[in-house]
Amino acid sequence: MAHSKSHLPTKVCVVCQRPFTWRKKWEKNWHEVKYCSKRCQGNSKSKSSTKPRNSETPTTAPATDGQYRRAVE
Numbered sequence: 001m002a003h004s005k006s007h008l009p010t011k012v013c014v015v016c017q018r019p020f021t022w023r024k025k026w027e028k029n030w031h032e033v034k035y036c037s038k039r040c041q042g043n044s045k046s047k048s049s050t051k052p053r054n055s056e057t058p059t060t061a062p063a064t065d066g067q068y069r070r071a072v073e
């Protein structure tokens, strides 16, 4: 029993699906840890806010309908 490191618990990161090992910094919230690193944590959080917003789209599908209604009224 010389090496206690081999007894450290492991988890699988929910973002990169890779196993990671318990760290000292997680000793108080290990049960809440879902990500192997801050990078993965940031990736999961910024998923919804990284959508590209194009105000001017070349393909006009429902936009013409709105213009038509506006002209009629």
Ligand SMILES: [Zn+2]
Pocket (backbone or CB within 6 Å): 013, 014, 015, 016, 017, 018, 035, 036, 037, 040
């Ligand atoms: Zn990860």
